[in-house]
Amino acid sequence: MxxxxxxxxxxxxxxxxxxxxxxxxxxxxxxxxxxxxxxxxxxxxxxxxxxxxxxxxxxxxxxxxxxxxxxxxxxxxxxxxxxxxxxxxxxxxxxxxxxxxxxxxxxxxxxxxxxxxxxxxxxxxxxxxxxxxxxxxAPDNLDNRLVLNHEYGERSFPHEEWRWLRANEPVHMTDAENVQPFWAITKHRHITEISSQPDVFSSAAGNIILFRKDQMDVVADESNPFNQMRVIISMDPPDHRTFRKVASGFFTPRGITRLDEIVTDTATSMMDRLAEHGDEPVDFVELVAQRHPLRVLCTILGVPEADEDRLLELTSQLFAFDDPDVGRPGEDRVAASAELGMEFFTMFNTIIEDRRANPCDDLASLLANATLENGEPMGLVETLGYYLIVFNAGHDTTRHSLSGAMAAFLDHPEEFARLKADPSLIKTAVEEIVRWTAPVNYMKRTALRDYQLDDTLIREGEAVAMFYGAANRDEEVFDDPDRFDVGRTPNRHLGFGWAEHYCLGAHLAKASIAALLEQMVERIDSIEPAGDRSVVSASFVHGYKHLPVRVNWSS
Structure with a gap:
């Protein structure tokens, strides 16, 4: 022996x-x-x-x-x-x-x-x-901190826990309260390895979100419009590539140039709104961060300006379903989710019907009249799913990037002064903001077969959750990863995902952030905190709910 x-x-x-x-x-x-x-x-x-x-x-x-x-x-x-x-x-x-x-x-x-x-x-x-x-x-309450919505609402991102996991257990079997067990993936190289193999780790085989066990009746409700829509982030090849091509040309850097005027004009109007308040305390999230991407996306998706406030309310309810301040009210969560889905369905279907009858040169018309490679028109469930993902994913990720950028400048005023002194750093600053904020916190995949990930055997059918915020602070990839550095280069962050499911709207998001930064460094002298911050009680897409600031304007 x-x-x-x-x-x-x-x-x-x-x-x-x-x-x-x-x-x-x-x-x-x-x-x-x-x-x-x-x-x-x-x-x-x-x-x-x-x-x-x-x-x-x-x-x-x-x-x-x-x-x-x-x-x-x-x-x-x-x-x-x-x-x-x-x-x-x-x-x-x-x-x-x-x-x-x-x-x-x-x-x-x-x-x-x-x-x-x-x-x-x-x-x-x-x-x-x-x-x-x-x-x-190991940190106390480790598994719950990784995924429970209320933990994020109380303490925001679990950076301490991620740091411990990267050093000690980067592939961690997580057994949080009321959540099915899953492998938490916290290192950069493991996430890129998983993301590069959609034939092994599927987006379609299970939900991409870590739902609680008591939410599974919502997920299983076949009458819920959300469960009828097909979205590209929940597809595997070859379907994913087929449907991604429908709008990929619109979102290329060359395609985004047609939106330069919209993005720039919107950023200017946002800064004008902020300037109207002078040096009074204002909520940056309410006044600017959520409004800037809202106006850009509503413009390209054909949403009437009169419907913007309602659409903003709906998308906030979708991603912060459990947040007591912004979540959908009602004790019957199955009914509340179905009602929310029906409102999205009705609003987007009205636009689709209009653009089919009266097409014009915008993304709304492109999606409403899309034809697949086989010559067949894109189905209604996929078209509605496209609207849903472009607006909701595009809005909340950019919103949280912008509010996270402002919070970073409040915490690191020397970096705002550095950017103001050298606006040529805006391009690298945008990448650093996305790395720092990681607004999409994780994505879940399901193993289609047994897979050896370093020392851990992941079995067929098991779930893995790739924590992008953890990977973006990986000491093996980033020098001094806990430092906010607007000039950081190289910057191999995973804030937009990786490989097959790299964010379709990444170039638009970066253009929107850059346009607002240009306005800020030109017109703002400095920024000060003006009250307590709060974050949404959501672990999937996470960021600030309120961010009070006081702006000192350039003379």
């Missing part, structure tokens, strides 16, 4: 309902921390362990280590502490262990054939924490 690191394990001797799903292997068990080396298949060693210092009230008895299949001699396994009251954690434990693969040795000159870091995984009140003699303790 192979000797391994000494361990200290608390477990129950009673078999669980999941025992038939695992096989018993030898584990060396004494009383240190918990890196364990599996022995030969079929043998069991039982030893007594001392009381677990992390669970002083739990009795420690004989240990029978049950592990999942596909382990070989010398493999690293993780032993979970399970008390009598936590037998329901057995399945999660077995699933987690089964997905571990051979870790890298700590040092290449280690004489031991396999040398492992001493790692301990335990279930405490249903939440997994990982400890290591070489690591700091």
């Amino acid at each position: 192979i000797a391994g690191p000494e361990v200290d394990i608390t477990t129950s001797n009673r078999p669980t309902e999941h025992e038939q799903r695992v096989r018993t292997v030898v584990a060396v068990v004494t009383n240190d921390h918990a890196g364990v080396v599996a022995g030969e298949q079929g043998e069991v060693e039982r030893v007594d362990a001392e009381r677990d210092p992390l669970f002083p009230d739990v009795d420690v008895g004989p240990v029978s280590v049950l592990l999942a299949a596909n382990l070989d001699v010398g493999d690293l396994v993780v032993v979970t502490s399970v008390g009598e009251d936590r037998l329901d954690a057995g399945l999660s434990w077995c699933r987690h262990v089964r997905r571990l693969s051979r870790p890298r040795p700590i040092a290449s000159n280690d004489a031991t054939p396999r040398s492992f870091r001493s790692t301990r995984t335990l279930f405490a009140q249903g939440r997994r924490r990982t400890y290591d003699r070489r690591m700091t303790m």
Whole structure:
């Protein structure tokens, strides 16, 4: 038998309902921390362990280590502490262990054939924490911080948690409250690897959003217009490429030049609105950040100016469904979502019918009269889906980028002064703003087959969530990643995604941000905070809800 690191394990001797799903292997068990080396298949060693210092009230008895299949001699396994009251954690434990693969040795000159870091995984009140003699303790409430909407509303982005995960567990099995388990991906190279393989990690096989379990009745409601529309971000090749081509020409840098006048005029009018308030405190989100992309997108999508306020309200309700200030009211969430979807459907369908009868040179007409490669007209569910994604994704991402830029300038006034002194930095500043704000926080994919991602085996059918905000602070990619730098170059951020699903409207978003920055550096001398900020209670698309500022205007 192979000797391994000494361990200290608390477990129950009673078999669980999941025992038939695992096989018993030898584990060396004494009383240190918990890196364990599996022995030969079929043998069991039982030893007594001392009381677990992390669970002083739990009795420690004989240990029978049950592990999942596909382990070989010398493999690293993780032993979970399970008390009598936590037998329901057995399945999660077995699933987690089964997905571990051979870790890298700590040092290449280690004489031991396999040398492992001493790692301990335990279930405490249903939440997994990982400890290591070489690591700091995992942040409290780690899994919930990654995904629960109210956590973002209270504390915004989980940068501390992402930093810990990148250093210690970049592919992390997450078991948040009321959310189906998923792998949290926090490193840049892992996200680009996943994004580059739509044949393995599907957008169509499951939802791209991490819905709560109590929201699944909304997702399953076939009468909901949202569930009838087809949107390109939820398609895989070849459908995705077919439908993306419909509007891709409109959103190229050359195509966007036709919108220069619209974008510039809108930015100018936004700054005029701001200037009307002089040095009075104003809410930058309400007055500028949400209005600038709203006007641009309503213009190209044919939305009448009289409907802008209502459309703004609808898109806020869509992406902040759980936010008590802006979310859709009503205790019946199935009905509330269906009503919201019907309002979008009615508004966009009216525009589609008008542009089919009276086409003109705008995106609304292009989409309403689109023909696919096979010569067939684009269907209504895809056309409505296009309107929905272009407006909602285009609006809220740009809105949060603009408000995040203002917040960054408030926190780093020297960077605004630097940009004002050298407007040639606006192009790099736009990229840094998108990196810094990461308004689309994550995208979910579903594995279509087993896939080895470094040391972790992701099984067919499992979900992965790629956290772009975490990747945009990856120390392996960015120098001093927690510094806001308007002149940063290179800047390989993932704020617009990567590969197949790179944001269709990225060039329009960058043009809109740049136009407003040009107005700001020309007309504003400095900016000051004027009250408490607040953020939306949303983890998918996240940013500021209110941002009070006071502007000192250039003379």
